[in-house]
Amino acid sequence: MGTHVIKMPDIGEGIAQVELVEWFVKVGDLIAEDQVVADVMTDKATVEIPSPVSGKVMALGGQPGEVMSVGSELIRIEVEGNGNHVDAPQAKAAETPPASQAPKQAAQEQPVPATLTPPASRPAAPLAPRQASDKPLASPAVRKRALDAGIELRYVHGSGPAGRILHEDLDAFLSQPQRAGEQPPSGYAKRTDSEQVPVIGLRRKIAQRMQDAKRRVAHFSYVEEIDVTALEALRQQLNSKHGQDRGKLTLLPFLVRALVVALRDFPQINATYDDEAQVITRHGAVHVGIATQGDNGLMVPVLRHAEAGNLWANAAEIARVANAARTNKASREELSGSTITLTSLGALGGIVSTPVVNTPEVAIVGVNRMVERPVVVDGQIMVRKMMNLSSSFDHRVVDGMDAALFIQAVRSLLEQPACLFVE
Template identity: 35%
Template sequence: MVEFKLPDVGEGMHEGEIVKVLVRMGESVQQDQPLLEVQTDKVNAELSAPVTGIIREIFISEGETVEVGTTLLVIDAGGEAKKEETKLPEKVVTPEKTVHFAPARADHRRSLATPYVRQLAREMKLDIELVTGTGAAGRVTEEDLRQFASRLQKSAPAKFPTTATGNERLLEASTVAVESEQVVQPKTETTIRVAPSSQGDIERLPLKGIRKKIAEHMVKSVTIIPHVTSVDELEMDQLRALREKLKPHADKRNIKLTFLPFFIKALVIALKEYPTLNASIDDRTNEILLKRFYHIGIATDTPEGLIVPVIKDADYKSIFQLAEEIDQLARLAREGKLTMEHITGGTFTISNVGPIGGLQATPIINHPEVAIISLHKMEKRWVVREDEGVIRWMMNLSLSFDHRLIDGVTAVRFTNRIKELLEDPNLLFAEMV
């Protein structure tokens, strides 16, 4: 018998949420066949069978959170399915228990699909095993899901709701109120007296998956780190002009050139001059860890929540290389295809909310890092230059820092250095290594 335990599939992972159980008790599995889908710290991981055999026991259920090292299921690596049926004790295999499992496919094969498509199927409340794939090797695609959902809605729209409507929730609340007040009208099913509510309609949703991990991480960060935020403004006219000159060259390489690569290069230069901002604190040993590598996290908005993919060794990459990697990581994040390698090891984080808007914010530090910078919207403002009023393209930036390690003076000097490099791009390129 082989006990299959939850492995540590990520850096410092302590627990995972069981998203989907892909096998049933008594089912034969092949080595490397997917057994479970697990939600780790911000990514989905598919766990495969270590051996060929038969599933004897399943100890977990979908939606359950388990710790690393917990036994998830037991695989008999030496038995056969028919022998198994005769050897199982009666108290395990009973008619009452067998009805809980849906019948397996005749061919016992699982639908092929990417984690992103499987996640989309769950959101659409669809059983992906019923969808016929049209992709390579019969793989189920996003378009297959949408066509399948469309056919279901046309054939029996009342039987396949995707979400509860406000009327359905109101009906449920009404039924509870009727039972509590003993108001019954047996001759009329459509007439229901609704108890008045001062709070209105409330929908309860489980806090799980990525949103749960984000919540836990945020609470940990603000609990451990004394946050202080410094806000400054930045003149963007020269950087805008430089970007316009470089865009045709980027377009020839099919690269989307934004302002973010320039910020990363300026940030790395400033971090080398102020190393305490590229550090962390070991709370167990009370030591400061100064890091001589520069892995920059890019906060990215996805349908599932905020994810921070990391650009490794940003100091060794060109503006175009950074732009290309930013675009690639953002696409993988939106598609749910990031791996643990993509989201771990960061030393400093940038949150770029400028394209959305906002003048300033107090970003929460991505623990165990000690600082984070937030970029805000760019707009024309009336400013004073050499005692004269002029219009300039301006942007605010907010730096939150760990006051245990970084003093306010150091933080302001750090942002002043970033401003100096970005307001004069010629200086930025002269300082690049």
């Protein structure tokens, strides 16, 4: 038998260190060739590390959250044949635990069932709680005392007539040790529990990027109200006519189109700023970052060359890259290179927000929720579909007047949607 060592691979782009996010194997596991053993994260994306060999896991080179250098030992595998690594005798002996310790270590690794309780505190015959719909019988004084103590009466055995709960029953209940799984926390019960959540992986990257953006960027936000009644009518008409064969349109591709057209007159906003080199790059291509919330946190996949796509092409690509981000399948290329970002929380968008600029970009456009409300139009009160855009800019690069004029241009295009398609 031999030893094969997998070292942290060179992922490219000049990256010297990566963060170990998650192990998919443990010591003692038998693994197959090409099986993914770990996830690591660069500044831009999560990368899967497969095993090039089959064998048995001997040792893991780090813990989740640890930053590891390229070339450092990631995992050690016992394989048939000579392997690719030879240990010094003393080092190999030091890494092999004594046989007497193996059973103890294996026992410690076994998960403890959540329902187990020490025998001394486990009741011999626990009482089944009443159904939530069964109202316990108790006097107002007993109910008040139970409320103050944070006790749900349906968990208390009543010894009075017809099962009525007495003060003595509360005393007996309070004297019992707490039993696992029998009483959920009451809304008024005192809690002393806490939970520590390591900030690793994507959450760490998000925290670092947000902190860096707020520290380095001179943020200012601008909010404008938009009447999207005509836009919504157009969207519904297009979906009714072409939805079956071209796909349904959401609001996002219309917003993307409005950005593309408005940016023609505001090239300083479709830009990135290298503040270390003191260079602003104005981009002809409009690569729109689509802020996407996944199970692991916020990611920004990129709709590339939005200026060259029609509504349906952009809608399909937005759906594709957003789904790739949500399922952690987006590549580094799909998560980098945006020139302006669009962020929307849909129905949860609220009235106003202050989005954080996605550096090195200089602008982010935030979409708030759409609501119907009365609006005065030509002296008449009418019900209109209204929506706010809450946008933020890097004041080092974008002047306040230019930002306001840009958003007003977007507003004009959305309120008169035919202008979106006039060349």
